[in-house]
Structures are given as C-alpha cells and as structure tokens.
Amino acid sequence: MSMKTFFVRKMLKAKGVSDDQIDMIMTIMEKNPELFKKIQSEVEAHTKSGMNETMASMVVMKKYQSELRDLLTKQ
Known part of the structure; x- marks a missing residue:
C-alpha cells in the first residue's frame, strides 16, 4: 500500500x-487516477475563486457524473 x-x-x-x-x-x-486528479484540481480552482468546498465539489462531480457512474458500474 x-x-x-x-x-x-x-x-x-x-x-x-x-x-x-x-x-x-x-x-x-x-x-482511473487521472480523472480524480482532474476533479481535485478543478475543485481547488473553484475554491480559490471563492466558492465553498462543498459547492465546488458538487459542481465538479456533476460535470464528471457520467465518468464516475461508468467506473462504479464496471466494478
């Protein structure tokens, strides 16, 4: 680990x-570690621009919803 x-x-x-x-x-x-790196960097960008972390996470997760769904169904 x-x-x-x-x-x-x-x-x-x-x-x-x-x-x-x-x-x-x-x-x-x-x-798909690259997807999560993109999500992390986009959440950070939103929080640096003044959005709270929860809202930033929701916005970014919604953007990548289909990719996340695909990962969850392929387990």
Missing part, C-alpha cells in the same frame, strides 16, 4: 466512512 493510499484511507475513516465504502472508493480511484 502506498503512502498516498494509506493517508486517503485514514482520512476517509476519520470522516466516518465505512470500510466497504472506503474499499469501493479506493478501487475506482485506482481504475
């Missing part, structure tokens, strides 16, 4: 995410 994976798991666990959900999230992140 890489350090990045370790810290993502710990952060999700600290937020109260169940082990099953953590496994699902880690699986889809490993399938």
Whole structure:
C-alpha cells in the first residue's frame, strides 16, 4: 500500500466512512487516477475563486457524473 493510499484511507475513516465504502472508493480511484486528479484540481480552482468546498465539489462531480457512474458500474 502506498503512502498516498494509506493517508486517503485514514482520512476517509476519520470522516466516518465505512470500510466497504472506503474499499469501493479506493478501487475506482485506482481504475482511473487521472480523472480524480482532474476533479481535485478543478475543485481547488473553484475554491480559490471563492466558492465553498462543498459547492465546488458538487459542481465538479456533476460535470464528471457520467465518468464516475461508468467506473462504479464496471466494478
């Protein structure tokens, strides 16, 4: 397990995410890490422009909704 994976798991666990959900999230992140890098950078860009993090996440996730759905159905 890489350090990045370790810290993502710990952060999700600290937020109260169940082990099953953590496994699902880690699986889809490993399938398409570039997509998640794009999502992260776009959320950061929105927050730097003044949008709160929750709203920025919702806007960006909606933009990539079909790609995320495809990853979830291909498990």
